Amino acid sequence: MKPLPVREGEPSMKKEEINGKLKSVFQKVLDENDITITREMTAEDIEKWDSLHHIQLISEVERAFGIKFKLREVLSMKNVGDLIDLIDAKQGVPA
Amino acid sequence: MMGDQNRTSTMGTSILSRFIECSTQFPDNPAIFVDDRSYTYGELNGLCSAMCALLKAHDIKKGDRVGIFTENNIYAYASLLGILSCGACYVPLNYDNPVERNMGIIADAGIKVLLYTEKEDKARELSVSPGTECWPLNNRVTPNPGKLDPVDQMHADLCYLLFTSGTTGKPKGVPIYHRNLSAFLDMMLESGRYDFNRNDRFLQMFELTFDLSVFSFLVPLSVGASFYPIPRERMAYLEVADTLETREITVALMVPSVINYLKPYFGEINLPKMRYSLFCGEALYHETLCGWAKCVPYAKIENLYGPTEATIFCLRYEWQRGELPHPQGKGIVPIGRPMEGMDAFKINENSLDEEGELCLNGEQVTLGYWNNPSKTAEVFGTTKNGKKFYRTGDLCKIDQAGNFLYLGRIDNQVKIDGHRVELEEIEFHTRVFCRDKQVVAAVNTSEAGSHFILLFIESEKDLRNGLREHLKKHLPDYMIPKEIITVSPFPLNSNGKTDRKALINKYLENSSMRSVA
Numbered sequence: 001m002k003p004l005p006v007r008e009g010e011p012s013m014k015k016e017e018i019n020g021k022l023k024s025v026f027q028k029v030l031d032e033n034d035i036t037i038t039r040e041m042t043a044e045d046i047e048k049w050d051s052l053h054h055i056q057l058i059s060e061v062e063r064a065f066g067i068k069f070k071l072r073e074v075l076s077m078k079n080v081g082d083l084i085d086l087i088d089a090k091q092g093v094p095a
Numbered sequence: 096m097m098g099d100q101n102r103t104s105t106m107g108t109s110i111l112s113r114f115i116e117c118s119t120q121f122p123d124n125p126a127i128f129v130d131d132r133s134y135t136y137g138e139l140n141g142l143c144s145a146m147c148a149l150l151k152a153h154d155i156k157k158g159d160r161v162g163i164f165t166e167n168n169i170y171a172y173a174s175l176l177g178i179l180s181c182g183a184c185y186v187p188l189n190y191d192n193p194v195e196r197n198m199g200i201i202a203d204a205g206i207k208v209l210l211y212t213e214k215e216d217k218a219r220e221l222s223v224s225p226g227t228e229c230w231p232l233n234n235r236v237t238p239n240p241g242k243l244d245p246v247d248q249m250h251a252d253l254c255y256l257l258f259t260s261g262t263t264g265k266p267k268g269v270p271i272y273h274r275n276l277s278a279f280l281d282m283m284l285e286s287g288r289y290d291f292n293r294n295d296r297f298l299q300m301f302e303l304t305f306d307l308s309v310f311s312f313l314v315p316l317s318v319g320a321s322f323y324p325i326p327r328e329r330m331a332y333l334e335v336a337d338t339l340e341t342r343e344i345t346v347a348l349m350v351p352s353v354i355n356y357l358k359p360y361f362g363e364i365n366l367p368k369m370r371y372s373l374f375c376g377e378a379l380y381h382e383t384l385c386g387w388a389k390c391v392p393y394a395k396i397e398n399l400y401g402p403t404e405a406t407i408f409c410l411r412y413e414w415q416r417g418e419l420p421h422p423q424g425k426g427i428v429p430i431g432r433p434m435e436g437m438d439a440f441k442i443n444e445n446s447l448d449e450e451g452e453l454c455l456n457g458e459q460v461t462l463g464y465w466n467n468p469s470k471t472a473e474v475f476g477t478t479k480n481g482k483k484f485y486r487t488g489d490l491c492k493i494d495q496a497g498n499f500l501y502l503g504r505i506d507n508q509v510k511i512d513g514h515r516v517e518l519e520e521i522e523f524h525t526r527v528f529c530r531d532k533q534v535v536a537a538v539n540t541s542e543a544g545s546h547f548i549l550l551f552i553e554s555e556k557d558l559r560n561g562l563r564e565h566l567k568k569h570l571p572d573y574m575i576p577k578e579i580i581t582v583s584p585f586p587l588n589s590n591g592k593t594d595r596k597a598l599i600n601k602y603l604e605n606s607s608m609r610s611v612a
Contacts, residue, residue, distance in 0.1 A: 031578070050572070051331060051332055051333075051356065051512070052541070052545050052547060052577070054333075055356055055545065056541070059359070070360075070363060071336060071357075071360035071363045071364065072363070074333065074360075075333055075336065075337050
């Protein structure tokens with residue numbers, strides 16, 4: 001994969017910020033207010049996180065962060081940590 | 096009751112004879128790719144033969160029901176074929192089902208032996224059923240060098256028994272007999288419609304409890320091809336996308352949900368090796384299919400239709416690239432015409448109605464439900480000419496070209512990712528929990544085109560606490576409502592009945608307000 005360009009003067013959103021925003025996406029999509037997310041977390045850890053919710057999560061994340069994932073990227077995500085890293089890498093890159 | 100279905104003639108070809116022939120002709124060809132390796136026809140045959148010997152040694156014989164705790168591994172397929180070759184009937188059990196549901200199925204089916212490989216704890220929970228033994232497989236079966244030698248099968252012998260959602264709160268059993276499956280295989284392999292061959296690689300994305308799995312493993316094994324089961328995970332559609340590409344799948348039978356899910360990525364998917372892209376199990380949307388067709392530029396695309404009661408599928412529509420949406424289809428691809436050896440017709444209360452209930456008759460149709468004469472009498476009938484037929488509960492009409500169009504259900508059955516769900520079954524278990532409050536289960540479609548279940552309870556108090564857990568004890572995951580809403584009172588229609596549509600619309604208004612806020 002090509003290295004992603006980083007624009008000058010537009011530093012990528014800090015991981016904590018991503019974390020916070022991601023948490024509210026999870027809470028909204030899964031409709032549960034007491035969700036905490038960790039880097040190691042996977043769909044296996046949350047009952048409601050099935051394929052239907054997964055689609056909604058992905059598209060809600062894309063909307064919230066103004067980014068777009070490729071199929072290969074979605075396929076390679078193994079846990080929430082991968083998702084955070086991918087969001088971070090894509091920040092500042094036009095969707 | 097069985098009439099001529101009870102003939103004692105031996106069949107010309109057993110449903111396994113093609114597989115055995117392939118194993119003899121090409122023992123070194125790959126048959127199945129699972130657990131990160133491939134197994135050849137010779138190896139698979141050896142394992143089946145060992146399974147068959149083990150079952151025979153324990154006096155498993157014709158007519159006996161043997162349960163398989165479905166795992167996605169070589170033993171699941173070897174035991175399934177082993178069970179068939181010793182003349183018995185296989186009953187797949189999904190270990191994601193609640194224990195109570197599986198116990199009910201074991202009792203209803205009268206399962207003698209339950210085979211399992213992993214998830215021993217879950218199997219042990221079930222072995223308390225009286226009269227059912229529980230056997231682990233991985234350490235008991237070593238390949239048998241002897242050739243698989245199936246016992247002679249009769250048309251009327253049981254082949255498999257599947258359980259689907261039932262309106263009374265209890266799953267109902269659909270027995271499929273050798274004559275039914277044999278007719279299906281003949282139609283697929285002898286009609287000259289398909290040119291499957293030993294270079295083909297089939298996708299197998301279905302749980303064994305879903306009869307589309309039978310197409311996906313038995314057809315490849317009958318022509319010397321290989322098949323690729325998808326690991327059972329929650330994001331199965333992503334695994335499917337990955338397998339289609341990396342394994343260069345040439346024949347893929349999928350539920351339309353898969354391509355609904357993959358829609359955002361159509362531009363990135365290119366599968367030039369695909370020869371047959373087949374769909375079954377749900378309504379297939381023309382627009383989605385147009386997008387998908389570009390991902391499979393050389394594939395023949397077919398929309399297939401059929402309930403479990405008529406063995407896998409029995410109507411076919413050959414979709415042509417560039418064709419326009421059917422003028423009467425409401426965006427849904429037609430389900431076409433009956434396949435070779437089958438007959439379809441519609442019945443309506445008023446003979447002038449265009450729409451009617453789709454009925455099926457032919458060798459693929461089973462005799463009736465398992466241990467359920469009242470349900471059987473309800474939906475299996477006999478025509479004036481003495482032909483037996485099955486009423487599908489699907490509403491249809493027939494266009495001028497003779498193609499059947501699927502219009503919906505005449506009852507409250509819905510499909511969730513291809514799984515049949517009777518909404519009454521959810522309502523039944525909810526009512527038990529909520530002490531006979533009025534409840535309505537309904538299905539709704541998301542923006543992405545996937546379906547989910549909503550459950551409404553008529554109550555001023557919030558009765559949801561513990562309900563979800565209660566439902567999980569009785570229902571499989573795909574039947575668990577996405578949202579539970581308490582409403583008081585329920586809106587009524589002009590007949591004084593609960594207005595389901597109004598309930599859903601009210602919910603949608605509220606939820607769109609919520610997401611705007």
